[in-house]
Amino acid sequence: MRYWDPITSSIDWCEANYEVSEYIVEFWNTVTSFALVVVGVYGLWVLRSFESRFVENLIAFFFIVVGVGSAAFHATLKYEYQLWDEIPMFWVISGAIYAYMVLFDYWWEKRIYLQWFFIIYNIVWYFVHSSNAFTVFFQANFFVLNTVMIVLMFYFHQKYKTKSSTMMISLYIFAILSAFSLWLVDKLMCEHVSQLPVNPQFHGWWHVLVASSAHYSLMFELVIRHTIQQNRMLEIAGGLLKYPINNSEDLHSQ
Numbered sequence: 001m002r003y004w005d006p007i008t009s010s011i012d013w014c015e016a017n018y019e020v021s022e023y024i025v026e027f028w029n030t031v032t033s034f035a036l037v038v039v040g041v042y043g044l045w046v047l048r049s050f051e052s053r054f055v056e057n058l059i060a061f062f063f064i065v066v067g068v069g070s071a072a073f074h075a076t077l078k079y080e081y082q083l084w085d086e087i088p089m090f091w092v093i094s095g096a097i098y099a100y101m102v103l104f105d106y107w108w109e110k111r112i113y114l115q116w117f118f119i120i121y122n123i124v125w126y127f128v129h130s131s132n133a134f135t136v137f138f139q140a141n142f143f144v145l146n147t148v149m150i151v152l153m154f155y156f157h158q159k160y161k162t163k164s165s166t167m168m169i170s171l172y173i174f175a176i177l178s179a180f181s182l183w184l185v186d187k188l189m190c191e192h193v194s195q196l197p198v199n200p201q202f203h204g205w206w207h208v209l210v211a212s213s214a215h216y217s218l219m220f221e222l223v224i225r226h227t228i229q230q231n232r233m234l235e236i237a238g239g240l241l242k243y244p245i246n247n248s249e250d251l252h253s254q
């Protein structure tokens, strides 16, 4: 009998259980989950230098919720914590889709309807998802919402392209594609992966890369919104997790 037995989550990942600590089922998957907490806190810090919208702060806050949920899930492999990992992911993507939709004047006027739509959608989804572990349904829903978000990102990118937005969306695409590739390898080729002398912990790398993609997508939205609303071209600063800064040029004077 191990510390968190019995395992009740619908998925047990490729990392060997209790390999590092007898109190943490998947140590590396737990530690790397905090990458999302880091980008959430970092995002809130970046947003402080802008007239940020409530929804942008909410998205950054939801990064933190997903990160904590994910850490609790991987540490215990309990179904209730699996829900804390999976359900807030939909809050993040709903928030992102909402943030892009309200960049259309038409939807800005009608934003109250969008707000209600996403609130009801997430409540319904919460009951559907928590009543049963529909893993495939969860992944399909996640895929559809992500696709909607990416289509919106590309739409705004081709319409309001600046040097900064190009950099942010390129980093986003690079991070999300690498993240999904590693997630798939970990999930489909675990048999081979675990025979390597050292398990490369691809699911852990998925956490780090998906956290980076979350960060870049939020920064991309910030850059695009400033281009549209204030006609300003934000510059990009920072190291690995680049972020926009405010000493930007006015697009009129170009």
Ligand SMILES: [Zn+2]
Residues within 6 Å of the ligand: 029, 070, 074, 203, 207
């Ligand atoms: Zn995970």
